[in-house]
Amino acid sequence: MALEGALTLASGATLHDVTVAYETFGTLAPARDNAVLVCHALSGDAHVAASADGDGRTRPGWWDAMVGPGLAIDTDRFFVICANVLGGCSGTTGPSSIDAASGTPWGLRFPLVTIEDMVDTQARLLDRLGIDRLAAVVGGSMGGMQALAWGTRYPHRVERVVAVATTARLSAQAIAFNEVGRQAILADPDFRDGDYYASGNPHRGLGIARMVGHITYLSDESMRAKFGRRLRDRTSRAFDFVTEFEVESYLAHQGARFVERFDANTYLYMTKAMDYFDWTTSLPTTGPCLPTFLVLSFSSDWLFTTAESLEIVRLLRERGCAVSFAEIGSPYGHDAFLLEPEGQRMFIEPFLADAGARRDERRAS
């Protein structure tokens, strides 16, 4: 979808001709009041679920266990929209898009984007789709930051906010991990200051960035259970600098797979948008708190901890907002938002059903 007019960003830069790649699932009700926006994380895209209708069920969605007919985010009931974020590399305008002014890919000339810029872009997409108000916005990790930003930036346009495994602002440690990933990309000579589209992705730097990321997505406990100190295809030490522990093999595989599908520049832009995000300063101090919030964390998530979710809850309560919170017990660390559908469903399904009930009430009145 091509947005109309220009988009002014938090940095002050202006983007023209912004295109947004999006997918929808389910059917928009005649009253146009059953739309749920799902926001994706750093490496996600618009393909949140495999299409349920037709023969198109070829590529699995990144949240298949959560979005679909009869699932926590029920596409029999809700019209689900998922859009690739601004600055992304899966169809929405970003650093790998062609800059009309020069006829070449933007590269690092693309302006830096913020979580709020992503949310503004989604709002403009909804304008074009004729959806004034969302029944809910739902997201995990960086998607959860977008959900929080929706709640404060467009409070009149969203009834329910579900923020999973996220934070109001990154800790110094999380910024540090992002910075290591960025430095690995910037140090790769194949990066060529971001102008590598003719020569190929800087696969070594991006692969290392992804390896660092994956360590932070898993818990110590799950790594212990999954790999321990086992050697891969060996019975004794190699005494050489080869991939020999299973955990090394896993990271190498994750890195190699990632560079085939993801753009290194987008990785820089996404991590920077996360580092910049600070929702603690964006809550208005006056006026009614319109949306209601559900905040979910996972017990073994050490990237965005339960303590950080509780900070979100505290900020909302101080503002008099309605907020529910649960910590879901899981050994899977930050990745649990992708791997624990049942734990999330237990809280998200009734929270969204309640939204529906309130909507029905309003209609009846």
Added chain:
Amino acid sequence: MALEGALTLASGATLHDVTVAYETFGTLAPARDNAVLVCHALSGDAHVAASADGDGRTRPGWWDAMVGPGLAIDTDRFFVICANVLGGCSGTTGPSSIDAASGTPWGLRFPLVTIEDMVDTQARLLDRLGIDRLAAVVGGSMGGMQALAWGTRYPHRVERVVAVATTARLSAQAIAFNEVGRQAILADPDFRDGDYYASGNPHRGLGIARMVGHITYLSDESMRAKFGRRLRDRTSRAFDFVTEFEVESYLAHQGARFVERFDANTYLYMTKAMDYFDWTTSLPTTGPCLPTFLVLSFSSDWLFTTAESLEIVRLLRERGCAVSFAEIGSPYGHDAFLLEPEGQRMFIEPFLADAGARRDERRAS
């Protein structure tokens, strides 16, 4: 000190003409029974303390707060020895040394070394110094692994073992962090397969490896207190890929300083030696347990956790060994072994005094 004869390593490789760089502090007693070996960590060297005598107090030692006259490891009482480890880059034979056979630096042709190889090298150094038996061996982190290995490999040659902030074997997560550092070095084109001594250290890769390391040395809590989300020399976001958060500046500084003093190949060898270390299989099942052990951990150390120290304690207790344990409360994470001298002194001083008392007892009898 040039060792006599060849050294056979765990890999089966043989090293000739091994040189060991070492420093001593204090005076060896006529009975030669007051020697304490201090083992250094990944990036350490033989210079454990500034020399107390003469005008040579120019360069601070890496454990100045712990080793010296009247300190926890009291050089008025003990004859302290610290040697750069095998594979190191501060005087002891390692990958940056000249291979006599080729007349060029070893590079990656240097055989891989283990913690046990380091300990064997230290034992050979003690042979040459005429020290048959140590009053104690003390070390933190990788130094703690060497201390543990001394206790099981040379039980008749060591009376007391002090293992601080260490582990019996690396977790999958710790191996993963090491592997990211290695991959960053290996991916740097300046690495040239380890033959970079004429062209210069691969500073980008080694710098990134050190940045990753530093994140694991600090606790989330100490990073929060030290840096938080503060920007460096700025009041607002740069909207550019520059170093702007204080934590980024800290990591960049640590990385840059490290590449000036440390050899990239040695970084590969040290991390691999740690990954390979598995002390759980080296405890003998029969015979008396001769040395006594003191195991210390720090509450906020998430690299080598208190749970991992307790595994060491459990293994020792199962074997009927005498072992004391304490968790020292500290916000400084793994680095606490360098930053909390008082907490360590409280346990190390009486533990070593007791060793002295037993020695005096024996003399009297």
